[in-house]
Amino acid sequence: MNSLFPLKPERIYAEFQQKRVPNDHFITVNKALGENLVQRLPELKLEPKIIVDLGAGSGMFTAALSQLYPEAKVIAVDYALSQLQALGDAKKSALCARAELLPFATESVDVIFCHMLLQWCVAPEILIHEIQRVLKPNGVLLFSVLAPDSLKELRDVFSTLSDKPYIPSFTDMHHWGDLLLQAQFKNPVVDADYFSVYYKNFSQLMLSLRQGPIYFLEGMNKGLMTPRQWQHLEKTYERYRDEYGLALTLEVVYGVAFAKSIQSNNRHSQEVSIFLQNVQRKK
Secondary structure, eight states, rough: OOTOOOOOHHHHHHHSSSSSOHHHHHHHHHHHHHHHHHTTTTGOOOOOEEEEEETTTTTTTTHHHHHHHSSSSSEEESSSEEEEETTTGGGGEEOOOOOOOOOOOOOEEEEEEEEEEEEOOOOOOHHHHOOOOOOEEEEEEEEEEEEETTTHHHHHHHHHTTOOSSOOOOOHHHHHHHHHHHOEEEOOOOEEEEEEEEEHHHHHHHHHHTTOOOOOOOOGGGGSHHHHHHHHHHHHHHGETTTEEEEEEEEEEEEEEEOOEEEEEEEEEEEEOOOOOOOOOOO
């Protein structure tokens, strides 16, 4: 999904396994983005029995899903055991597993909630097909991912330091829509929202970014730069300061899609009925 920065599973796994203490700014931003995804669920008028919080981490939204659907069993799934260990009571329904190899029977899950996971997958098309496998007919996938305009200020600032592509370019939302259609999801709807996140200074901004996987930040570590280079970045980023602080753009794609319906005409054959809807962009 990112030709400039080939994803290395072992590197990303190691980053997620680290027991960092997220700063308040990072928690606030991540929670706000995820809550926008949670708020889409009531509109679907679902009565799920099994919900999977895929890429649950330390369970920021696992509890929210349980409160929204108290009759449902909510299962937190993450590849990083160290993250799941912070779940508390929710650990009783937690599974440590790779997203591409979900430990669920075919057509056994009603809803998969997937916040900020897909952009870190080496082969997202494999994951999307795996999600299609475990979802019940007409089951629902909700996901959020970062899109191309995310971190554009940072990308611009680092371009003044070197031609080296320090900052990744994320995948356009229409590509996610295409992947869903290829996996035979029906009625996929994806839209993009823009958010401006503000920081007091450049050091706070960089610290916040390091709360997540930093496979693309190797050259951005202050310790790997000369003081002059770091000062140059600090000074250059001031062009994006306004009355609220230093601005950083996040373009977030939100997607909702339904698993295919399988209608059996007789006991020897099955007909797959797929109703496709144009991929939409929020205006």
